[in-house]
Amino acid sequence: MTDKLEQFQERLAGVMENGGLSAEAQSLMSEMMDELAELQRSNKALRRVILKSGQGSAMSTRLRDALYE
Template identity: 50%
Template sequence: MAEKLDSYKERIAKLKEDGKLTADAEALLEELMMGLLEMERSNRALRKAAVKAAGGQTMSSRLRDALYE
């Protein structure tokens, strides 16, 4: 997800450079980026809590691969 966020930031910076963003659009994009960052942080925390609640055991890679097939 970090790569996507970096890509979004680069694309927004490019639009700013080219002067293709209005002040309102720039503010909206900044707000959306902050929301994405907060959701990513929250998601990481929830994943850690889920692993901790499961007794620290995560799914084995073989089991995970089998489930995804």
């Protein structure tokens, strides 16, 4: 996703240089890009947490299965 975000930022910079957006639209697009970057960072952190929690529960399941045998 980082590549996609970088592509969007490059395209936005190109449009802004050409004057294709009004000042209000530029401001809105910049805010949206900032929000997208923050959401991407948050998503990555949540994925890490989910991955770690999944590993922990797999271990307890194995332990529980061993205890029941």
